[in-house]
Amino acid sequence: MATGDVDPDGPVPSESRSDQVVNIPNALSLLRLLLVPLFFWLVLARHDGWALAVLLVSGFTDYLDGNLARRWHQVSRVGQLLDPVADRLYILATLVGLSWRDVVPWWLVVLVVGRDVLLLFTVPVLAQHGYGPLPVHFLGKAATFCLLYAFPLLLLAQIDSPLATAALVLGWAFAWWGAGLYWWAGWLYVRQVRDVVRAG
DSSP states (O other), X not given: OOBTTBOTTSOOOGGGBOOOOSSHHHHHHHHHHHHHXXXXXXXXXXXXXXXXXXXXXXXXXXXXXXXXXXXXXXXXXXXXXXXHHHHHHHHHHHHHXXXXXXXXXXXXXXXXXXXXXXXXTHHHHHHHTTOOOOOOOHHHHHHHHHHHHHHHHHHHTTSOSTTHHHHHHHHHHHHHHHHHXXXXXXXXXXXXXXXXXXXX
């Protein structure tokens, strides 16, 4: 979520925050979520071109909702929660769909999903000590970035085109980097939780 003059990874100024739930940026985030089942069906049905089109629409709305939220001072907690949820659902939908089609191995699904399951156990631990979820480490953002590129590229590789071979190679490169960084970031997050609990 960013504009041209705001650091997307920096803190959101307090005057830019809003408790308003019903607004255009949040509606766009909700649209991204609503497109996930359609995207998943398209992947399973091997309509890869249309699936990539849905991903493009999703990516554009992801950029647009963040841009508008910053410009209109409508950054909300709801919007900040919806965006990463949508990202993970698209990653999961692509992973499961491609695994179902034997494009990627099921162990890759377990590897990626297992990390998120592990981090779910930190939520009650933090809550017990009066904390909410900790800020996302930059490695976690880099890992998500890699995975969000990996699986669309692997999807593109299934379409008969001159780009298929290059997409396959790049897709697997992003997948391996993404999975490795995903677990590294997860380990750092667990250490952060440990330090916070000990300090409390």
